[in-house]
Amino acid sequence: xxxxRQHWPSVGRVDEAxxxxxxxxxxxxxxxxxxxxxxxxxxxxxxxxxxxxxxxSAEWLATALREAGFPTVExxxxxxxxxxxxxxxxxxxxxxxxxVYGHHDVQPVEPxxxxxxxxxxxxxxxxRLLGRGAADDKGQVAMHLLGLRAHLAATGRSAPAATxxxxxxxxxxxxxxxxxxxxxxxxxxxxxxxxxxxxxxxxRADVPSTVIGLRGLVSCQLDLxxxxxxxxxxSFGGAVLNPATALARMLATLHDESGHVAVPGFYDSVLxxxxxxxxxxxxxxxxxxxxxxxAHSTVPAGEAGWSTLERVWVRPTAEVNGYWAGHTGAGTKTxxxxxxxxxxxxRLVAAQEPDQVRAAVEAWAHAAAPAGATVTLTWEGDxxxxxxxxxxxxxxxxxHRAMARAWGTDVLVTREGGSGPEADLQDVxxxxxxxxxxxxxxxxEHAPNENVPVEMLLKGAESAAYFWSELAAQA
Amino acid sequence: xxxxRQHWPSVGRVDEAxxxxxxxxxxxxxxxxxxxxxxxxxxxxxxxxxxxxxxxSAEWLATALREAGFPTVExxxxxxxxxxxxxxxxxxxxxxxxxVYGHHDVQPVEPxxxxxxxxxxxxxxxxRLLGRGAADDKGQVAMHLLGLRAHLAATGRSAPAATxxxxxxxxxxxxxxxxxxxxxxxxxxxxxxxxxxxxxxxxRADVPSTVIGLRGLVSCQLDLxxxxxxxxxxSFGGAVLNPATALARMLATLHDESGHVAVPGFYDSVLxxxxxxxxxxxxxxxxxxxxxxxAHSTVPAGEAGWSTLERVWVRPTAEVNGYWAGHTGAGTKTxxxxxxxxxxxxRLVAAQEPDQVRAAVEAWAHAAAPAGATVTLTWEGDxxxxxxxxxxxxxxxxxHRAMARAWGTDVLVTREGGSGPEADLQDVxxxxxxxxxxxxxxxxEHAPNENVPVEMLLKGAESAAYFWSELAAQA
Numbered sequence: 011x012x013x014x015r016q017h018w019p020s021v022g023r024v025d026e027a028x029x030x031x032x033x034x035x036x037x038x039x040x041x042x043x044x045x046x047x048x049x050x051x052x053x054x055x056x057x058x059x060x061x062x063x064x065x066x067s068a069e070w071l072a073t074a075l076r077e078a079g080f081p082t083v084e085x086x087x088x089x090x091x092x093x094x095x096x097x098x099x100x101x102x103x104x105x106x107x108x109x110v111y112g113h114h115d116v117q118p119v120e121p122x123x124x125x126x127x128x129x130x131x132x133x134x135x136x137x138r139l140l141g142r143g144a145a146d147d148k149g150q151v152a153m154h155l156l157g158l159r160a161h162l163a164a165t166g167r168s169a170p171a172a173t174x175x176x177x178x179x180x181x182x183x184x185x186x187x188x189x190x191x192x193x194x195x196x197x198x199x200x201x202x203x204x205x206x207x208x209x210x211x212x213x214r215a216d217v218p219s220t221v222i223g224l225r226g227l228v229s230c231q232l233d234l235x236x237x238x239x240x241x242x243x244x245s246f247g248g249a250v251l252n253p254a255t256a257l258a259r260m261l262a263t264l265h266d267e268s269g270h271v272a273v274p275g276f277y278d279s280v281l282x283x284x285x286x287x288x289x290x291x292x293x294x295x296x297x298x299x300x301x302x303x304x305a306h307s308t309v310p311a312g313e314a315g316w317s318t319l320e321r322v323w324v325r326p327t328a329e330v331n332g333y334w335a336g337h338t339g340a341g342t343k344t345x346x347x348x349x350x351x352x353x354x355x356x357r358l359v360a361a362q363e364p365d366q367v368r369a370a371v372e373a374w375a376h377a378a379a380p381a382g383a384t385v386t387l388t389w390e391g392d393x394x395x396x397x398x399x400x401x402x403x404x405x406x407x408x409x410h411r412a413m414a415r416a417w418g419t420d421v422l423v424t425r426e427g428g429s430g431p432e433a434d435l436q437d438v439x440x441x442x443x444x445x446x447x448x449x450x451x452x453x454x455e456h457a458p459n460e461n462v463p464v465e466m467l468l469k470g471a472e473s474a475a476y477f478w479s480e481l482a483a484q485a
Numbered sequence: 486x487x488x489x490r491q492h493w494p495s496v497g498r499v500d501e502a503x504x505x506x507x508x509x510x511x512x513x514x515x516x517x518x519x520x521x522x523x524x525x526x527x528x529x530x531x532x533x534x535x536x537x538x539x540x541x542s543a544e545w546l547a548t549a550l551r552e553a554g555f556p557t558v559e560x561x562x563x564x565x566x567x568x569x570x571x572x573x574x575x576x577x578x579x580x581x582x583x584x585v586y587g588h589h590d591v592q593p594v595e596p597x598x599x600x601x602x603x604x605x606x607x608x609x610x611x612x613r614l615l616g617r618g619a620a621d622d623k624g625q626v627a628m629h630l631l632g633l634r635a636h637l638a639a640t641g642r643s644a645p646a647a648t649x650x651x652x653x654x655x656x657x658x659x660x661x662x663x664x665x666x667x668x669x670x671x672x673x674x675x676x677x678x679x680x681x682x683x684x685x686x687x688x689r690a691d692v693p694s695t696v697i698g699l700r701g702l703v704s705c706q707l708d709l710x711x712x713x714x715x716x717x718x719x720s721f722g723g724a725v726l727n728p729a730t731a732l733a734r735m736l737a738t739l740h741d742e743s744g745h746v747a748v749p750g751f752y753d754s755v756l757x758x759x760x761x762x763x764x765x766x767x768x769x770x771x772x773x774x775x776x777x778x779x780a781h782s783t784v785p786a787g788e789a790g791w792s793t794l795e796r797v798w799v800r801p802t803a804e805v806n807g808y809w810a811g812h813t814g815a816g817t818k819t820x821x822x823x824x825x826x827x828x829x830x831x832r833l834v835a836a837q838e839p840d841q842v843r844a845a846v847e848a849w850a851h852a853a854a855p856a857g858a859t860v861t862l863t864w865e866g867d868x869x870x871x872x873x874x875x876x877x878x879x880x881x882x883x884x885h886r887a888m889a890r891a892w893g894t895d896v897l898v899t900r901e902g903g904s905g906p907e908a909d910l911q912d913v914x915x916x917x918x919x920x921x922x923x924x925x926x927x928x929x930e931h932a933p934n935e936n937v938p939v940e941m942l943l944k945g946a947e948s949a950a951y952f953w954s955e956l957a958a959q960a
Contacts (some may be wrong), residue, residue: 078791167901180677224717229817237781244700244903247832249796251786254805254864255739261730262737306712306823308543309857311726321724331820336807337828342704342865344830348781353812356821357722382784390817404627426720 014108017054018078018159030475033160034122034468041471042139042464044074045152048114049132049141054114055091055184064180067114068092071151071178078155079162082178086196091115091180095196098158106485107135107173107201108405108478110364111435112151112181112209117456124458138461145462146455150447153467157474164475171482175202182209186431193438204405204481205435208470210447213294213424215466218417220409221445222430223323224288226358226396228389229331232375234260234350236383240336241346248345254335257350260378262326264328264354264449270314271328271356275308275370279361283324286401290422291319323425326367357427364393394433399442408484409444412476416469446473469482490621493553493634505950508635509943516946517614517939519549520627523589524607524616530566530590530659539655542589543567546626546653553630554637555651561671563663566655569885570671572631575648581960582648583880583953584677586910587626587684588657591618592931599933613936620937621930625683625922626653628942632949639950646957650677654906661906668913677878679956680910683945685922688769688899690941693892695884696920697762697800699904701833701871703842703864707850709735709825712856715811716821725821728855729810731886732825735853739803744788746803746831750845754836761876765897766794798900801842802832832902839868856929869908874917877937884919884957887951891944921948 017040019033051126053067054060071094075083080096094114119129119142132141139149154176161170177200179189183476193200213219236253266272283291298428300320311323321327332353336347356367372387379385399406401423410421436443448470454460492515494508504886528542529535543560546569550558555571563679585600594604594617602608607616609841614624629651634680636645652675654664668675688694711728741747758766776793777785787796796802811822831842854860876898885896911918929935 081930086937159737162540200572227719227819229819231646239781241780242899242903243802243804243806244702244832246780246797247830247902248786248802249793249802250780250782252804254808255736258736258805258808261733288782305716305721305725306714307725307857309726311855311857312724318724322721325723327718327723329718329727329819329821330733330810331718331818331830332813332822333729333733333807333825334809334813335805338807338809338826342828342830344702344704344804344805346804350808353817355718355817360553380786382782382786425535426719428717434817451850464897 019163026351028124030160030276031162032471033163033175034156034471034475035274037156037159038464038468041156042101042153044131045149048074048148048152050130050142052117053115053143053180055181056118061091062474064091068094071114075176075297084310086192087316088181088192090188092181093177093192096176098170098174100171100482101169102373104485105172106204106481107175107202108176108204108206108481109177109439110154110206110208110443111177112147113179114148114151114450115180115183116148117146117183119458121458124219126459129460134464137465138435138463139461139467140461142460144156144460145449145453146460147182147209147423149462149467150449150470153470154208154474158472158474158478161478165479171478174478175200182431186434190434190438193434197438200439202439202441204440205441207432207435207443207445208447210426210445211449211451211453212447212466213422214257214464216419217295217422217451218413218419219294219422219424220406220413221426221447222401222406222423223360223398223425224396224427224432225326225427226362226364226394228357228358228364228393229353229355230371230387230389232257232352232354233386233388234379234383235348237348240348243344243346246346247325251380252346253350253383254347256380256383257333257335257352259377261330261333264330269311271326273328273370273374276326276328278365279366280326281360283320283400284401291323294319294422294424322427324359326359326362329355329357331355358396360398364394364395366438381475394429395437397429397432397436397443399444403442403444403485405442406444408480409477410448412480413473415476416472445468446477493690494638500933505635505639505947507863508638508948509631509950512631513939513943516627516631517609520624521607523623523627524618525605527605528590528618528655529593530656532591536566539590543569543655546589549630550651553634561667562654563667564731566664567854568652568654571651573645573649575646575957576644579960580647580748581679581956582650582677583679583681583956584650584652584675584914584916585629585681585683586652587622588654589623589626590655590658591621591656594933596933601934604935609939612937612940614942615934615936617935618933620924620928621935622657622684624937624942624947625924626908628923628945629683629949632946635946635950636953640954647955649953650675657906659923661909664906665909665913668909672913675914677914677916680758680914680916680918681909682907682920683922684926685901685920686928687941688897688924690925690938691894692770692897693888693894694769694897694899695881695888696901696922697876697898698835698873698900699907700801700902701837701839701869701904701908702830703833703839703868704830705827705862705864707732707827708853708861708863709854709858710823712823715823716820718819721821727821728825728858729822731855731858732808732810732827734810735850736805736827744786746801746948748803748849749847751801751842753926754838754841755801756835756873756920758795758875762898766792766798769794769897769899782906795838797902799834801834801837804830804832806830833871835873837871839870843868862891869904870912872904872907872911872918874919878917878919879959880917880956881919883955884921884948884952887955888948890919890951891947921945921952
């Protein structure tokens with residue numbers, strides 16, 4: 011293994027005029043060999059039998075960070091699987107502080123027979139690195155090592171222009187069950203001016219973009235109980251409340267005819283996208299037919315006045331995730347069900363607060379409940395706050411400049427419809443989030459044949475290299 | 486067993502002036518002993534292990550019918566459990582022909598510990614005959630034997646004034662799976678001018694009543710399918726059709742705000758009750774609070790403009806018997822379900838035809854289905870036509886006169902919200918149905934401590950005795 015390790019050129023020996031891209035191109039093969047070594051470790055956090063592999067993955071990354079020059083590298087234990095933390099202070103104590111976030115655990119690989127190459131024996135085919143974790147997320151973590159070395163090489167620095175902290179967790183694919191506790195416990199050491207999330211994607215290989223918003227989430231079970239027994243629909247049907255019908259009528263009032271969520275107060279805190287963002291969204295090359303095909307749908311649907319992308323990115327939603335009542339088996343059972351139940355979830359956008367939306371939904375449900383039945387809502391967890399990075403955020407502008415230099419074209423913005431640990435980073439660290447992610451729409455994360463073009467990883471590294479300078483220059 | 490058999494006084498030996506009630510009173514003890522013997526046979530049609538007992542019950546009844554004087558008595562085999570048929574022609578070939586319907590099978594007896602006496606060791610407690618089948622339906626079949634003998638004794642006839650046919654099935658408590666085929670096969674022999682159903686109840690012991698209508702039934706499963714996979718509600722929520730929400734919206738349109746079924750054409754053939762029936766219904770002593778308690782409900786509900794009894798008796802309904810979609814387990818699963826399903830049933834009243842209602846519901850569902858989803862309705866069986874006996878039906882008037890003589894008071898009318906084999910009798914035999922039934926609201930059919938006052942059985946026998954004369958006099 012050691013033979014495949016990256017041997018980074020020492021900063022002192024490179025020509026300070028050497029530019030970032032030249033450094034990257036000349037070190038890409040060795041860097042890629044190291045990444046492939048990492049990808050051979052089956053660090054599936056969802057399989058208890060592979061917990062040792064996740065730990066081995068953490069140790070591999072810790073070693074690689076040390077070899078890249080990070081003076082502080084630590085494996086952070088959790089009640090589950092370990093995270094890796096590293097820190098490289100800028101020489102200038104007043105330099106901005108950035109925290110790079112990623113994860114080193116991966117998804118399962120089944121069904122194995124659908125892979126064209128073994129998932130844990132990564133190969134490059136037609137310029138794409140193919141293997142579990144190539145895109146999600148080891149490749150995107152590794153690109154920061156190459157980028158940081160390129161930054162040092164190109165600028166002749168012995169330490170980065172900004173203080174770089176790195177936090178790479180080991181349970182993201184299992185829902186990050188211990189991540190928020192880790193953030194809270196290490197909050198002081200993780201203190202930063204910006205979080206650079208590298209676990210997302212580009213709009214297209216030739217359309218660089220960053221994410222500027224993620225939707226939040228609250229979810230609940232709604233129980234509507236009319237009585238303690240099912241009734242015979244012959245004897246009682248027509249003269250008693252049917253809670254199945256009543257719940258359907260309630261759910262029918264979740265939206266109005268135009269697809270607006272009709273829960274009073276639901277939109278009170280929603281920040282609508284500005285003209286600039288709407289224009290950038292409209293500028294994205296977009297194929298509605300392809301989007302619908304990806305959605306296994308034949309027609310668009312949703313809130314009037316918004317495009318499909320806006321509906322999933324900048325608009326909050328109320329969705330029925332499931333329901334059940336009465337007879338659900340074969341044939342007929344002529345009953346009036348005693349009760350009916352639904353699973354509801356609400357996607358939130360800035361600046362909706364989970365508490366506020368829960369209160370609005372509670373009020374709606376109790377007002378909508380029929381006489382003769384009791385309604386109860388049971389909320390799941392704390393909910394997830396939405397994330398949004400205003401376009402004017404300086405760190406975002408720095409990232410856009412860095413990426414524009416790497417791609418040679420303007421950078422657009424996207425959002426994502428859901429969110430993961432990013433909301434925890436935002437809430438605990440109270441820093442803006444920017445997203446330097448380079449997977450592509452066909453990167454097949456979580457699926458067989460996960461892949462990413464090597465060139466995207468290199469452009470990501472190049473962007474990272476420029477970013478430390480841009481961030482410092484702006485400060 | 487033979488020792489407990491009824492030894493009917495021969496007609497020739499009785500005083501022709503002896504009235505019906507005197508005959509009944511003087512023969513009641515022996516008749517009751519015979520009935521108790523029959524009740525000791527555990528003829529549960531739902532338990533395959535007791536099939537031999539159902540057969541023994543049929544043989545017991547056949548013997549009793551022969552001993553009562555029926556010249557023709559046959560056990561009719563079915564692919565399941567046997568029915569018993571008997572026939573006693575009137576001397577007058579032009580006399581009306583009546584078919585008495587009942588059943589000799591019974592419900593299970595669990596939970597046994599809730600019986601105050603063994604279910605198959607019938608006893609009389611406080612004037613009530615207690616035991617499985619006492620009310621439903623052996624007691625009500627047996628009362629016809631006593632009634633017919635009383636009719637003969639009181640009138641001095643050697644044959645009844647009307648031709649009396651008797652058909653007592655053995656699978657009613659199992660849904661009469663072979664009954665309609667038996668009716669069709671024996672249609673010619675069963676030909677009659679009126680069917681006397683003895684398997685229902687009185688409004689109250691001191692408020693004699695007959696049933697004049699039963700609701701029919703059609704039922705289906707409605708499937709609304711939007712796509713072949715569940716979608717992630719973060720990635721797609723807000724921009725695709727949610728079939729769970731869409732089905733809820735469809736179900737919400739089954740009724741309008743006043744509780745009317747909003748399926749176009751649904752009410753087209755409904756015969757509304759006349760003033761006379763509405764007045765008779767209103768005259769029934771009725772306790773809404775008690776009705777609601779029996780319905781485990783706190784408030785009445787249903788179609789505006791109709792009373793609770795009318796809602797379950799004379800109005801058709803649309804009920805959601807169950808539904809399911811997406812996630813129905815613990816916790817949250819943030820999906821847009823691929824499809825949603827509901828079980829629907831519609832109670833029908835005269836003169837709604839199952840085919841017509843099915844067509845109306847199909848048209849409603851296809852019109853209500855959203856773009857981007859397919860709706861499919863799968864109907865269960867042939868459906869059940871509603872039954873209704875107009876108040877002016879001569880046989881009904883004859884029955885009311887007979888019962889009024891037995892009770893010494895006017896007879897009112899009721900309906901029932903559901904129906905069983907009665908619709909088959911109506912449809913195959915094409916004869917009006919009248920209902921001479923004497924169970925009481927607290928007879929606990931199908932439950933522990935099934936019972937019926939002996940006096941109700943004797944008044945039923947008395948009514949039957951008068952009925953043959955009334956029917957013949959009217960012809």
